[in-house]
Amino acid sequence: MRFSTLKDIVEICQVESLTIAELMIAEQAKETGESPEEIVNQMTAYYQVMKEAVSKGLESNTSSRSGLVGGDGRKVNELITSFEPSVGVWAAKAMAYALAVSEVNASMGRIVATPTAGSCGIIPGVFVSAQERFGWEDEKLVHGLFSSGAIGYVIANNSFISGAEGGCQAEVGSAIGMAAGALVELRGGTPEQAVHAVGLALKNTLGLICDPVAGLVEVPCIVRNGLGAVNALAAADMALAGVRSVIPSDEVIGVMLEVGSKMPGEHRETALGGLAQTPTGRKLTEQIKATKSPS
């Protein structure tokens, strides 16, 4: 890839009059030796899986294997028809869809890791609701996934994307930044604005620990996906309004590496700290262990 930082992305896009998505497609084609069409086709197939996961999460039973969670995406989606959501209808939709996809994941259903399975609800939540809202064609959203991918590529290679390595900031935080940046571009913002959205979003997940109850990608992960989708919309709006990340986004990514590296092991997906070790967290862990058939 010709870029390793978000600054590189902005510079190349400005000099060559490219969108982030166009740059990513060209670089991916060079990396794999495939044609841009083949690459776009693969991403189109991924987007279909995301849309199917939204539908499945809203329509079918999404009880997780542990029985801890399920059905919350549907609850939020149904409430919208009879109640004025405090965050507004469209943010509530994004939230419902993100919850739905994350629940499909917890039930061992089919999803796309974006960038991980633990954070797989945020991008589909933002993208599918935006598509409904603005009447965009699939092709536009597929391009948006390449913008998200370029941003995620920079984050992953300069910091981390897994909760085990860097806490939940690395998973849900990365996904929020990826969704926010892509949404800026989808709505006509410049690459520079998109990159500011990444910084604005990431700054507000710094220090977020990975503390899954019983170590499962359920509590608090699913709810963090729902709220993450709303954060992504907010960060995108700020960037489109011209709000800048005063600390450059690449430096924020560097801080995520610093904070994640200093996080104690208890707060990095081990289920030895945080919500997992609250009295209720411990009780649920015991219940799950006791009821689970030995495998």
Added chain:
Amino acid sequence: MRFKDVFSIIGPVMVGPSSSHTAGAVRIGRVARQLLGCMPEQAIITFYGSFAETYSGHGTDLAIIGGLLDFDTDDERIQNAFTEAEQSGLHFELRQSTLMSPHPNFVEITASVGGRDITVSGASIGGGNIKIHSINSFAVSCTGYYPTLVITHDDQVGILASITRAVSSAGLNIGFMNVDRKERNGSAMTVIECDKRPGDEVLETLSLLPHISRVSVIDLN
């Protein structure tokens, strides 16, 4: 760069719940299966770190078995991998280790068939991406992003030249390569990540070269 391309960030398509604990685990299992070259009869799977703590809830055990059955990350049969294994004649044993490991999500798999076995250890580094750390006690470093040649051979003068000559004659570009040996003039392993899948012809050429004992291909695509 640890992450090579856009689809290592957006993707893989997978069955949940965890890209590290499920998708990455499927891939490590598949690497073991492909190195063995056929359906194993026995497998011993040892989980370390977070894998050892949470494998059951995440279906990491199902995922590794699914990989040993050569399922891809989005194969919905992973949920029923134990039943599928039984039907395929694959017996397995799951172990948890409290020893330190090179990565929080780490597993070692020994798969065997008819007196032959292969031992693979690897880490699941996030987003379904993996890093293989060792194969049959040789230190290796490969990711499964690319079709990968794994060649066991004697540590001899000129052997690498003959391997790379055969690979280049087949029109294959070498992206990454590493070599490890047990001892001087002992046995060695060369791992070559190629830009496209090696054809049968080059595999045959390689396996006929002197001092080469085994040639395998990992291809997770």
